[in-house]
Amino acid sequence: MSCDGTHTNSPDGWKETKVGCVYKDYPQLLSGGTPSARTSSIRYVAGREDAAQFGPQLFALATEPLLFDGDITAVVACIRGFAAQQSEVLDILEREARYFEKHTERMPYKVFREKWGVGQILE
Numbered sequence: 446m447s448c449d450g451t452h453t454n455s456p457d458g459w460k461e462t463k464v465g466c467v468y469k470d471y472p473q474l475l476s477g478g479t480p481s482a483r484t485s486s487i488r489y490v491a492g493r494e495d496a497a498q499f500g501p502q503l504f505a506l507a508t509e510p511l512l513f514d515g516d517i518t519a520v521v522a523c524i525r526g527f528a529a530q531q532s533e534v535l536d537i538l539e540r541e542a543r544y545f546e547k548h549t550e551r552m553p554y555k556v557f558r559e560k561w562g563v564g565q566i567l568e
């Protein structure tokens with residue numbers, strides 16, 4: 446996960462614009478043995494919100510694939526990891542983590558897609 450910001454001019458003056466991305470990276474060695482990483486599955490989110498509003502959007506982007514795959518344990522771990530860094534919203538995030546833990550059996554989304562086609566995009 447990565448994010449950055451810059452100031453952009455808008456009709457209501459200069460505003461900070463934030464851009465975040467979530468990606469998978471794969472370590473590799475370049476010729477000569479130089480370490481590097483190859484990235485894939487890059488997804489972006491951008492906005493002019495303040496950091497307190499933008500952070501949850503970036504977090505949602507990061508956890509969405511885990512939820513989509515039904516990996517609720519990983520979603521809970523991400524929520525708690527994020528909560529440890531965001532003390533001002535600790536209670537809210539802990540409530541969310543407990544919700545996912547309590548309802549894990551109701552969230553086998555990968556099974557729903559594979560067995561019944563729930564959530565499939567029809568062309």
